[in-house]
Amino acid sequence: MKVKMKKNIFLIVLTLFLSSFSLVACGNSKNTAKQEANNSQQNVNSLFEKAQNLFDQDKYEDAYKIFKQLADQGDAKAQNALGNGYQHGFWGNVDFDNAIYWYNKAIEKNEPHAAYNLASLYEKGNGVKQDFDLAYAYYTLAKEFGLDVAQKKLLELDSKVVKENIRILKNGDNIQIAIDDPSSKWEIMDEEDYLKKNGR
Structure with missing residues (x-):
């Protein structure tokens, strides 16, 4: 009986030791993952800062390469920087299509400056095309994303828009802006009239 008890105590102690070892190992792997994520973000921040410094030194081609690399990896600040560079012609000619493309990519990640x-x-x-309603909608997003200076622009545009016509729809990363046309009229019709009107 004593022998069995010693074996059981030994097994319990061994089990507790192994359990605590695995908990430490799991904790370390979680810490390692957090450290890797932090290091990765620090690396992104460091690269962004390097690109910004190159840009400030008028080394646009070198800055572009780093911004593009980061933007392709999904960094919203770099996507905004690319858009800004295209808008103002720092990457060659002024290219509004690419500017809008990169601004929209950054907006998907809630980048207020974009x-x-x-x-x-x-x-x-x-x-x-000049569109105060869309401008108002995007300034609203900028404010919602934390850029308080957008409030001034919202006040400036307030008299130029019909806010009831502007809808911002968010579903996860998907953002849709809908502008209702105030000149269009709603028609109420039953199914039979609808089918006749639409040739069915």
Whole structure:
């Protein structure tokens, strides 16, 4: 009986030791994953800062390469920087299509400056048809994303838009802006009239 008890105690102690070892190992792997994520983000921040410094030194081609690499990896600040560079011609010619593309990519990640920059394009009609409603919608997004300076623009545009016509729909990363046409009229018809009108 004593022998069995010693074996059981030994097994219990061994089990507790192995359990605590595996908990430490799991904890270490979680810490390692967090450290890797932090290191990765620090690396992204470091590369972004390097690109920004190159840009500030008028080394646009070198800055572009780093911004593009980061943007392709999904970094919203780099996507906004690319859009800004295309808008102002730092990457060659002014290219509003690419500017809008990169601003929209950054907006998908809630980058406030990209929303502000795109709003500005619509407000001024630079590279796009001037549209105060869309400008207002994008300034609203910029404010919602944390850029308080957008509030001033919202106040400036307040008298130029019908806010009831502007809808911002968010579903996860998907953002849709809908502008209702106030000149269009709603028609109420029953199914039979609808089918006749649509040739069915």
